[in-house]
Amino acid sequence: MKQVKCPNCGASMEIQDNRNFAFCSYCGTKIIVNEVVQINRENEINNLLNRAYEYELKHDYAKARDYCNKVLDIDSNNEFARALEKRLDSASPINNVIIKYNSLINEKFKLRITLDGITWHTIEPNGEISLCLPIGSHFILFAGRKKTYRKKIDVLDSKKTITITYIAKSWHSNEIKVE
Numbered sequence: 001m002k003q004v005k006c007p008n009c010g011a012s013m014e015i016q017d018n019r020n021f022a023f024c025s026y027c028g029t030k031i032i033v034n035e036v037v038q039i040n041r042e043n044e045i046n047n048l049l050n051r052a053y054e055y056e057l058k059h060d061y062a063k064a065r066d067y068c069n070k071v072l073d074i075d076s077n078n079e080f081a082r083a084l085e086k087r088l089d090s091a092s093p094i095n096n097v098i099i100k101y102n103s104l105i106n107e108k109f110k111l112r113i114t115l116d117g118i119t120w121h122t123i124e125p126n127g128e129i130s131l132c133l134p135i136g137s138h139f140i141l142f143a144g145r146k147k148t149y150r151k152k153i154d155v156l157d158s159k160k161t162i163t164i165t166y167i168a169k170s171w172h173s174n175e176i177k178v179e
């Protein structure tokens with residue numbers, strides 16, 4: 001037997017496993033099994049939705065989407081999950097890491113940044129870039145005129161901004177500050 005809820009009056013009833021539809025014994029509405037959510041999955045759906053909302057609040061949109069999809073796998077008509085899906089589509093990730101390049105010496109050399117060994121960025125002297133990095137450790141390489149500097153940063157909170165400043169102090173000395 002499958003437990004279902006009448007989409008019209010909300011009454012609970014059971015339908016035999018070999019049947020695809022039944023008529024509600026209270027209001028007479030035809031209940032098609034594939035179109036209604038089975039009652040025993042409502043708690044599961046609510047838990048998954050709450051998890052999705054938690055991640056949405058933390059701006060961790062990838063995880064929010066994972067949980068949203070889990071809800072839609074169970075109930076593709078879930079209006080809360082569909083509304084969340086729309087919000088996630090329009091949510092822009094917040095840049096939480098700013099890398100600044102301060103030149104005190106009229107440096108013309110462009111600073112080359114490698115992020116986690118893959119992504120390259122170039123910053124003009126006295127310019128900056130903003131990035132959105134997920135929670136976790138990240139390795140940043142600063143390729144300056146003379147030397148390459150390596151810095152590890154830990155993103156603990158995706159909403160808190162970390163500012164990294166590469167300062168070209170003299171032709172031989174550079175400094176990296178993390179705030």
Ligand SMILES: [Zn+2]
Nearest residue numbers: 006009024027
């Ligand atoms: Zn009914």
